[in-house]
Amino acid sequence: MQWNETCAESKNVAIAPTVGRLSRMLSNGFGFASSSSSAFSIAEIAASERQVLLVVLVRLAEHLEDHVRVHREVTEHENRRVAVHALRLRARLRGVDTVEQAVGEADHHAAAGGGHGSIRRGDRIHSVLTLAKRARVRRTLRFFLTTSGRLLALASALAVALVLVDVLIGLPVPWWAALSGALAIALAASAALALGRPGTLLDAAREVDTALGLKDRLSSALDLASRDGTDAFVDLATVEGEHAAKQVRLRDAIAIRLGNTWAAWPALAAVAIALGLFAPRYDLLGSRATQEVAFERESAQERAAEQLNEAREELARELEAEDPQLAEDPLANEALQTLDRIAQELEAGSEDADAAREKASGALNESARQFEERAERAEMKKRATDEILSELAPSSDSAQGAEGGEAGETEPFDPVDALREDLSQNDMEEAARTLEEIRQQVEQLTPEEREQLRRDMEALAKELMEAAERAEQDVEADREQERSELGDWGVQEDDAQDLQGEPTEEEIRQKLEDMGFDEDVARRSAKRIAEREKERRAREEAAKETKELGEELENAADEITRDPQEQQPPSEREGEGDKPSETRDPGQKNDGATQDDPSPESQTEGGEERDPQGENQSEQQQEQTGREPGEKPDGQERQEGESEKQNTEGKQRQGAETPEGTEGQKSTSKGGQERGEASDQSQSNNQDTAQQGEQRGSGEAQEQGEQRTGAQEGGEQNTQQPSGAPGSPDGRGQGGGAQDETGGGQGGLEELKERLEKMSESAKDADRLRGNAEKMRGQAKKMLEEMTPEQRERLARWMQEMQRQDNGPMDFDTDTLDARQKGESDRVAGETFNPNWEADRTADGAVSERSLADQLREAARGNERAIEERSVPAKYRNVEEYFRRAIERAEQEKQAKPAPAAPPE
Structure with a gap:
């Protein structure tokens, strides 16, 4: 091998030990940095041997590079350290001409690096790291653009298909929603894929090295910089990598280009848009109409629910602003609850919007109709009250003087005339003010004026109750006449009474049809019978209210002449009637009084006694006013002719049994008829009116107390002796019963005032109810604003039919x-x-x-x-x-x- 030859050539050189050591190190796996004892350093070689060592190192680096090129596939796995050390060695020797430069550079790095070489190397590859990060971003962007182009093209093609489907048969969603959704899904998928696999910095550096032919300088610098320890080859590799990174143009290494897909997908999207906008629509399967109806139905339900909620809130505000107490009205609450229920059904999807509007409008119109019916009944009642009260005769001073006995007797109290006038005009508000004036001035009146005031008020009360009785008799006569007319038609008496007792026109019509009447005749007759019965009931209510007004007016009149001691609570007056009384001096009477004077001059306070004449007079007054006018004595009804006869008989008996000097008392006021009748009743009950100082039995007192006021129970009257003993004014046995409940003073006047104020408010009910009906009809009209023309026409026909049934003209023979x-x-x-x-x-x-x-x-x-x-x-x-x-x-x-x-x- 070339390496062995190099080592043999160096045997005769003085550096043979060093070369041998290096040979052993390379043979052991090139562990240049395996330990501090075996670390190789150029600084350990003598200067005379450095030239030879340089040649050896150059030959060694070339040999390692050739080995790496030949066995590149092995480098990644088994011989990675060999390749790394070769690259280090080559990097260290590249650009070093002499051994002295290499040794000097190595010594410099060795002295400066120390044990912190890894950190400093990391700092020194800043350019490499920056370049690698930028390269990774560009790689990610290139991947995203490439992938998104392909996916967008596929999505556009899919959108074209969906639009075609929408054109031909219709889609559950609009075509533009399908196109937008497909493109959005493609972009989202591309972004997810690009961000999900960004790649490592080393991969980015390798791609740059490959693209620019840098022979792994950038990737080696990144890889070696992450290792610990001091190594001259690592330092040299990082320096070379930094130098290369500064000269790299990244856009040349990683180019970003849009492919053909980025031209294809906009074209496909344009085709889809053109089809969606301009292509004619077909409904081959009939699903388009169903989808449109469903969509419109859902949106209409939402709008209708909002409209119902707004209408409900607005109606509640208007009604509460009109009358705060109207919030407790059952009819208004029912209308509001109906709107709430319909709105809930709309929100749940169980009710169609148009049907809900129609139902809400119908419910509001029905509530308005019921309010109008109540207003009509209130108007009927007001007209009946006007008619009853218009019968009050105007007051006459001469007539009152004749009934009082002598011309110079007590003059009538003027406010009573004003009260009579107010009542005759059914002006209850003004009547309440007049009564308040009476209440404020009554304490300042003399006993004579109080007595005259009492007589006038009792006369007025009697007229009210008699007018009420006449009205009731007229109602019964009208019913009897109607039954007679029905009998002429062949209706039996019992059936006629049943017809008059039916509450609604529909029920009357049904009964007439069951009896065999023609449908048209039954409908007209039912309407007439129902209308007449409404008027009769209104008159009955007015009569009842008038009678109650008369009763309270009489009770108030009773309290006017009471002494303050008698107006005290029963606890303060208990046992007062049992005390011995003293005879009051007749001289205490007023100078203008005569023997026939009916004024209560001989009355006493507390337990004082009277003379026989005064006692008889008080007894007579007690009997005369011991029963309410118009009350049925002994449970029997009095007719007008019988009352006149009983009045005459009562006067005769009273004249026969009353001592002389009290005869004039029988005609002291307009209520003389009633007092004569009461006297007759008292004589029939064997009541002795001539005894002096004798108290009445508790049973009689109870009966008279029930007839006068009805304010106390029988048990209370049996166990108490009120101030109706002979020592009380005008001799009323239980006249103070109502006063005891009010705690003394002028409780009767207060109750009467409250009654008048209540009747005044009741007279205004018609306008208030009609106003409420108008508000509900206004809200019902708003419900129809978004209805279809067909539904409006259908509802208009229904309303016309309802109007024709209520007030509309009908085709009948006219006169x-x-x-x-x-x-x-x-x-x-x-x-x-x-x-x-x-x-x-x-x-x-x-x-x-x-x-x-x-x-x-x-x-x-x-x-x-x-x-x-x-x-x-x-x-x-x-x-x-x-x-x-x-x-x-x-x-x-x-x-x-x-x-x-x-x-x-």
């Missing part, structure tokens, strides 16, 4: 009113002409000579039929009231018309 006058005669003001009634026409076709009352009555019946059949809108219902009153006035004038005077002789 014609001929209001022409015949010449100068005033006998005929109008003619009701019905083309269907030939019998009504005169022979010559002229206007008939029937009386005005008959014509108006017939016109009123025709007007009533028109209203029942809704040929006339409901808002013109006052026309019916006009004709009714016109008939009454005509009949009154007819009755009051004097007999014709005898002709002159």
Whole structure:
């Protein structure tokens, strides 16, 4: 071998020991840096032997390089250290002309490196590291561009196919979404592959060495720099690698070029876009329509759900702003809950958007209709209340003076006249203010004025209750008349009562059809019966409310004349009636009082006694006011004719049993009829009114207390003796029951004021309810804004049908009113002409000579039929009231018309 020849030539040289040592080191695997004892250093060779050693080393390096080239495939595995040491040796000797330069460089590195050669070598290959990192980035970018071009081309081709499918049969997604998705997936996959295999720095350096022919300088520097220890060959390799790295142009080593795929995929994508935009659509399988419907349905559901939520919130704000208490209204809560339920169904996907809008609109319209029905009932009730209260007669000072006895007696308290006027006009708000004035001034009144005020208020209360009773009687008479009309149609009495008791028009219609009536006749009759029953119930409610108002007014009147001691709680007045009383001096009466004076001058406070005349007077007053006006005595109903008879009998019995001087008491106020009746009732119960200082039995006191106030239970009245003993004003046994509950003072007036305020608010319900109905109809209209024309038309037909059922005109026979006058005669003001009634026409076709009352009555019946059949809108219902009153006035004038005077002789 060449190596052996080189060693033989060097045997005669003085460096033979060194060459032999080097030969042994190479034979052992070239362990130049295996240990410190066997490390080879040029510095150990004498100067005289260095020239020969240089030649040997050159020959050795050449031999190692030849070995590496011949056995390159082995270098990577078994003989890697041989190749590495050869490269080191060659690098160290390259560029060194003399042995002195090599030795000097080796000594310099040996002295400066020490044990930290690896760190310093790492610092000295900065350029190599930078170049390797840049090379790795360019390799990654080149891989990404190459891979992405191929994948984008495939994705574009796939997109073209998908667009064609969309053109022919339709895709579940839009074509642009398919194209964008395919390209995005291709880019994402390319980026993932490029970042997933970036490669090492050594691989990048080797590629640069190969591309530029650097004979592994860069890769050797990177690989040797990572090793520890001090080695001259490693230092030489790093220095050479740094020098080469500074001269490398990386773009020449790793060029980045876009392949043909980057021209192919944009073209394919353009084809896909052109097909998606301009190609006509076909629906070969019919799936396109289904997909469009599904997509539109989903988007419409989202919009409808948002619209419902907005409408619900807006409606809740409007209703709460209108009336905070409306949030507790069951009807409003039901409408809001319906919107919430529909919105939840939309969000769950179980309800179609248009169907949900239609359902929500229908629910809001239904709620609005119910609000309007409530408003209509409130208006009916208000009209009935107006009619009942309009019967209150105006106060007359002369009439009150006549009932009081003498002309100079106590004058009426003016606020009562104002209260009467306010009630007759159904102005409850003003009536409450008037009552407040009375309450504030009552403490400043004299006993005479209080007594007069009490009588006036009791008279007003009696008128209210009598008007309420007349209204109830009119309602019953109207029901009886309707039953009679139904009987003329062949309806049995029990069936007629059942029809009047049915709550809805539909149920009445169904019953009439079951009875055999024609469908059209049953529908019209059911509407008429239902409307009349609504009006009757409204009048009943108004009558009941008026009667309660009269009762509270009477209770308030009872408390006006009470002394402060009697207005104390029962605990302070317990056992007061059992104390012995003292007779009050008749001289304490007012100067203007007479023996027949009904004013309570002989009344006492606490347990003081009265004289017989005062005792009888107080007993009589107690009996006269011991029962509410209009109350059914002994459980029997009083009719108007019977009440007058009982009134007369009561006055006679009272006059016979009452001592002289108290007769005038029987006519002290407008409520004299009731007091006479109460006196009659007290006589029938064997009550002694002439005894002085004797208290009534507890059972009688309980009965009278229940009739007067109804404020205490029977047990309480049996165990207590209130101030209704002979020592109390006007002798009322249990008149203070209501006052005891209020804790004294003017509790009755307060309760009456609250009643008036409540009735005032109730009178405003119609406007409030109609306002709520308008708000709900406005929200229902908004629900229809996004509905299809077909759905709007269908809903419009439904609303028209509902309107026709409620207020719309219907095609029925109508009556014609001929209001022409015949010449100068005033006998005929109008003619009701019905083309269907030939019998009504005169022979010559002229206007008939029937009386005005008959014509108006017939016109009123025709007007009533028109209203029942809704040929006339409901808002013109006052026309019916006009004709009714016109008939009454005509009949009154007819009755009051004097007999014709005898002709002159």
